[in-house]
Amino acid sequence: MWFCAACAHPWPCGVARLHLAAEYVGKGRTFAVEMAELLWEATADLERIGGNPDGFELYGRFLGWVRRASRPARPDTPAD
Numbered sequence: 001m002w003f004c005a006a007c008a009h010p011w012p013c014g015v016a017r018l019h020l021a022a023e024y025v026g027k028g029r030t031f032a033v034e035m036a037e038l039l040w041e042a043t044a045d046l047e048r049i050g051g052n053p054d055g056f057e058l059y060g061r062f063l064g065w066v067r068r069a070s071r072p073a074r075p076d077t078p079a080d
């Protein structure tokens with residue numbers, strides 16, 4: 001159903017996003033592809049259970065925040 005098991009909000013909730021972003025630090029492109037695959041999977045699941053998934057809502061939920069979250073926390077820190 002794509003709800004968070006911990007808080008029951010639509011997944012990925014705020015906490016899940018923090019965990020995901022931490023897991024993919026420095027792997028922004030992989031992160032985006034993984035989240036796109038999950039978006040695809042969620043859309044198929046929601047359609048299968050008879051829902052009428054809103055593509056714009058799902059896009060924002062799965063991908064809209066990924067680029068921002070993938071940026072370094074301190075862009076002034078020189079890369080090594």
Ligand SMILES: [Zn+2]
Pocket residue numbers: 004005006007008009013014015016
């Ligand atoms: Zn949650």
